[in-house]
Amino acid sequence: MGEIPIKKETLVNHQPTVRPEPGNDPLVEPIHRSVKYTYPTVAEMDQLFSGEKAGYFYSRYANPTVRQLELLLAKLQDREDALATSSGVTAITNCLLSLLKQGDHVVLFLESYRPTRYIVRNLLSKFGVTHSLISIKDHEGIAREFERENTRLVLFESPTNPMTWIADFDFIIGQAKANGVLTLLDGTFAGLHNYGSYAFDLYIHSLTKYASGHGDVLGGAIIGSEEQISAIRPDYANTGAAIAPDSAYLILRGLKTYFLRFREQCENARQIALYLENHQRVKRVYYPGLPSHPDHELAKKQMCDFGGIVAFHLDGTEAQMHEFIESLRLFILAASLGSTESLVTPAKLFFATDLTAEEQKRGEIEDATVRLSLGIEDAEDLIADLDQALGKVFG
Ligand SMILES: Cc1ncc(COP(=O)(O)O)c(C=O)c1O
Structure with missing residues (x-):
């Protein structure tokens, strides 16, 4: 606190700051646990709010450790941007909440992760979102369901859980594009390094699995173009979907191997x-x-x-x-x-x-x-x- 004399009760809440000099950087990035970020002036705070200036404000919106993970995930999946979430199902829920509205229809598959079916069938149905549940092998059914006027998106996996069926991407993406249907791929089983060359609109991953790799942390991701991710980010921030910095760090460490x-x-x-x-x-x-x-x-x-x-x-x-x-x-x-x-x-x-x-x-x-x-x-x-x-x- 500079020159101002302070008592010890005050000192413990205004602790000394130790930062390495420029050029003396830590090899492993520190975990940024701070929820809040400071500003020298009100004007600069205002610039940050209005988007004129880059920076951090509150870790539910963005955090440097989480951002480090997001940038890495986007690169691994060959996309521009990503949002790191508190779990894989948070990624699924947040993505669906952000993209869907009352009256929209979702195409889901029998060969999918059970909570994905739960989110659509038990939760989104309460808000007027309808769905069809068909087999990933039913190409006729996929074409039919995509042609419905209100079909907004398809969410699927490959290999599927638990029987490892493989979805036909050229067919699904082709039919989806022809009908203006968004394609969301849950790539958890295949990992982050597969499927980047396919034209999926968004990728979802549970980072709890292969990415972190040691079964000691929950995490998830939504990965896509800068435009798609920017559109979802306000919903992500305002619904509290963010991953904790400590969890993000464990996943960053896991990704090394x-x-x-x-x-x-x-x-x-x-x-x-x-x-x-x-x-x-x-x-x-x-x-x-x-x-x-x-x-x-x-x-x-x-x-x-x-x-x-x-x-x-x-x-x-x-x-x-x-x-x-x-x-x-x-x-x-x-x-x-x-x-x-x-x-x-x-x-x-x-x-x-x-x-x-x-x-x-x-x-x-x-x-x-x-x-x-x-x-x-x-x-x-x-x-x-x-x-x-x-x-x-x-x-
Ligand atoms: C394919 C798939 N997607 C999503 C999830 C959900 O991930 P999390 O447990 O991180 O919420 C799982 C978890 O098993 C999964 O297998």
């Missing part, structure tokens, strides 16, 4: 898929990297790798599937995906209880379907674990 982890996870998934495909008590394996996957050619065309998720049907009952999961020692029974450790989930229970039996059947989710999310452990250890658990259940 993103490519190493993703490559290893893909390779583990490939080896595990091959092992399962050759096991006599496995009825069918779903991994886009397997030539036997119905969408393998499409995946090869659209992706630069095939992801870390493998689904399969055990040739057994639901009870045997539970016993199998409980017999695994390295694969952990837990939600989520994309962490360094391998996870296992019973597909129907985790992902499809809001779907009718008929819808589950169309999505090829059976009673004994299992989803694996591969980590970065040694592939031989993972195969040995699957082998001992299968042996225990089926002898």
